[in-house]
Amino acid sequence: MLLDKGADVNTQVVQMLLDKEVDVNAQGGVYGNALYAASEEGHGQVVQMLLDKEVDVNAQGGMYGNALQAASSIGNDEVVQMLLDKGADVNAQG
Numbered sequence: 001m002l003l004d005k006g007a008d009v010n011t012q013v014v015q016m017l018l019d020k021e022v023d024v025n026a027q028g029g030v031y032g033n034a035l036y037a038a039s040e041e042g043h044g045q046v047v048q049m050l051l052d053k054e055v056d057v058n059a060q061g062g063m064y065g066n067a068l069q070a071a072s073s074i075g076n077d078e079v080v081q082m083l084l085d086k087g088a089d090v091n092a093q094g
């Protein structure tokens with residue numbers, strides 16, 4: 001998985017993986033998927049990088065359901081807005 005719990009985020013490494021066309025929608029690990037992990041941990045820059053790669057904004061993962069729910073749970077307005085701008089479903093069940 002692109003990101004995992006407790007990992008320090010090095011955006012250069014994330015960009016290298018994205019350049020190699022890593023599957024941004026891969027499922028696995030504690031968070032379920034990379035967008036969920038970046039959203040729950042408040043890594044706005046990584047969220048934007050993933051959104052630019054057409055990640056599934058409504059993918060389910062982790063304890064809150066999806067990335068929008070995860071970002072909302074920690075009160076990260078910036079990430080919430082980014083996800084909404086990309087079409088995150090505010091009515092998704094998680």
